[in-house]
Amino acid sequence: MAQADIQRDGPRFRGRTTIRDIADLAGVSIATVSRVLNDRPDVAPDTRETVLQVVREHGFSRNRGARALSRGRTGFVGLTLPLIADAYFGPILSGASEALYEEDMRIILGPTHHEHDREVGLLERLVRESTDGAILMLPSESEAELRALQGQGYPFVVVDPMEPPPDGIPCVSAMHSSGAKQATEHLLALGHRRIGAIAGADGWYATEERLLGFRAALAGAGILPDPELIRFSDWQIPSGEAAAEEILAHPDPPTAIFGFNDNVAIGALNAARRRGLRVPDDLSIVGFDDTFQSRIVWPQLTTVRQPLQELGRTGVSLLMRLLEGQRVEALRMELSTTLVVRASTAAPRGTADA
Numbered sequence: 616m617a618q619a620d621i622q623r624d625g626p627r628f629r630g631r632t633t634i635r636d637i638a639d640l641a642g643v644s645i646a647t648v649s650r651v652l653n654d655r656p657d658v659a660p661d662t663r664e665t666v667l668q669v670v671r672e673h674g675f676s677r678n679r680g681a682r683a684l685s686r687g688r689t690g691f692v693g694l695t696l697p698l699i700a701d702a703y704f705g706p707i708l709s710g711a712s713e714a715l716y717e718e719d720m721r722i723i724l725g726p727t728h729h730e731h732d733r734e735v736g737l738l739e740r741l742v743r744e745s746t747d748g749a750i751l752m753l754p755s756e757s758e759a760e761l762r763a764l765q766g767q768g769y770p771f772v773v774v775d776p777m778e779p780p781p782d783g784i785p786c787v788s789a790m791h792s793s794g795a796k797q798a799t800e801h802l803l804a805l806g807h808r809r810i811g812a813i814a815g816a817d818g819w820y821a822t823e824e825r826l827l828g829f830r831a832a833l834a835g836a837g838i839l840p841d842p843e844l845i846r847f848s849d850w851q852i853p854s855g856e857a858a859a860e861e862i863l864a865h866p867d868p869p870t871a872i873f874g875f876n877d878n879v880a881i882g883a884l885n886a887a888r889r890r891g892l893r894v895p896d897d898l899s900i901v902g903f904d905d906t907f908q909s910r911i912v913w914p915q916l917t918t919v920r921q922p923l924q925e926l927g928r929t930g931v932s933l934l935m936r937l938l939e940g941q942r943v944e945a946l947r948m949e950l951s952t953t954l955v956v957r958a959s960t961a962a963p964r965g966t967a968d969a
Contacts, residue, residue, distance in 0.1 A: 636673070640669045641662075641669045642665075647662065647666065648666055649690065651667065688938065689745045689746060689747055690719065690720055690721060691722075691745070691746045691747060692715055692720050692721070692722055692723070692746055693738075693748070693749035693750070694708070694711060694712075694723070694724055694752070695737055695738065695741075695749065695750075695751050695754065696724075696753065697727050697728060697729045697752070698728070702907055703876070703904055706906075706924050706927070707774060707775070707923050707927040708724075708752075709927065710925060710928040711774075711927030711928065711931050712927070713924075713927075714928040714931035718935055720747075723744075725737035725738075727755070729755065730755075731756075734755055734756065735760070738751075738756075742764075742767065747938055748769065748771055748934050748937065748938055749769070750774055750931065751771055751772070751773050752774045752930075754776070754777060757778070758778065758781040761773070761784050762783075762784070765784065771785070772786070772931075772933045772934045773785065773787070774926055774929075775787075775788055775821070775926060776788060778819075778820055779823075780820070785933050785937065785943070785946045787926055787929045787930045787933060787948045787949075787950070788820070788821075789951075790952050791825045791828065791952075792824045792827045792828035792831070793828060793952060794825070794919040794921070794952030795824070795825035795826070795827070795828030795829045795903070796828035796832045797953075797954040798829075798873055798918075799828065799829050799832035799833060800832045801901065801917070801956065802871045802899060802901060802960065803833075805962045805963070806963050807869075807871040807899060807962075807963050808838060809841070809844070809867065809868075809870055810870070810871045810872070811844035811859075811869035811871070811872040811873070812829055812846075812873045813847075813848055813859060813862070813874045813879040813880070813882070813883060814826055814845060814848065814875050815847070815848060815849075816847065816848070816850060821875070822847070825875050829873060843865055844862055844869050846858035846859075846862060848875075848879050850875075850879065851878050851882075852878045852879070852881050852885070855879030855881065855885075855886075856882035856883070857882075857886075858882070858883075859872060859879075859885075860889075860890075863887070863890055863892070863898075870963040871898065871899040871963070872901070873901045874901065876904050877902040877908050877909045878908070879902075880900050880901065880902030880903070880909075880916055880959075881902070881908060881909075881912055881916070883900050884912060884916075894959055895958065895959055896964065899917075899959065899961055900916065900960070901916070901917045901919075901959070902918035902919070902959075904918065904919070904920075904921050904923070905918045905919065905955055909957070910957075913958075914958035915959065916957055917956050917957045917960040918954075918955055919952050919953070919955070920955050921950075921952055922950050922951070933948065
């Protein structure tokens with residue numbers, strides 16, 4: 616009989632048994648295990664009994680993955696993001712993928728490349744192709760499109776929203792305003808009074824929130840921001856260089872620049888070098904995100920650390936609660952940021968001993 620063919624002296628699995636473990640022991644595919652646990656009829660009786668015996672022997676029915684399958688779920692979660700191999704999105708993806716692995720869930724990745732039509736098409740396929748829900752990282756969908764998706768009963772969580780998160784839409788982000796206020800207050804505490812800013816894309820949620828924090832810190836010190844020292848960017852290094860060139864060409868240039876992410880701050884470093892300025896002696900520079908790039912440039916960047924991996928993990932935690940039908944007290948979650956002081960900031964020239 617099929618039961619006698621099961622190899623009982625094979626390797627034992629440490630920790631929770633996964634769907635893949637059951638498939639390997641039973642000598643069948645993961646899809647077959649899924650069909651058996653979902654009580655689908657398209658499985659041969661001997662194969663079904665083989666899988667169920669392995670399930671009983673290894674206690675798989677107590678796992679979250681098995682519970683999900685037994686409730687009619689697939690065990691797959693869609694995850695859309697602009698870029699995969701990226702210093703910013705990579706750590707968020709890493710945190711989400713590890714959290715999903717711990718839940719015995721699997722990811723279907725959908726890179727969007729910041730293309731709205733492509734993203735909408737990917738989402739339609741995720742809904743149509745039997746994923747249990749999705750993590751949407753920096754989605755380009757409008758509020759109306761997100762509400763329409765929610766109206767279909769499809770569970771999803773937005774991580775790092777592009778637009779202000781609508782009420783009732785599950786969302787995880789960093790405390791952008793607080794982080795920007797910390798960065799600006801650090802420069803003010805060093806003695807800087809004329810501070811430039813290279814913001815992100817105009818109208819983005821992160822841009823607007825960081826501008827609020829930047830302006831709040833200046834206002835707290837009795838300083839009016841000079842609009843001539845504020846430039847917008849596309850968050851990339853070349854854009855940061857161009858913005859810094861314009862700011863530094865001002866007749867009364869700043870003694871410090873706050874870049875709204877590490878990329879544009881690195882662009883400012885490059886622009887300063889081209890103009891013969893020394894960082895931080897002639898110009899202090901602060902970034903935001905604390906990506907690995909902030910630690911490999913010289914001088915290493917003072918920056919605001921976003922908990923990038925934790926953003927991904929928290930998004931998965933919120934999605935799992937939605938899938939389990941648990942009551943969610945707060946649909947909008949903001950994670951705290953931390954200022955990391957490195958070598959790119961110092962007191963402005965002539966005030967070091969003040």
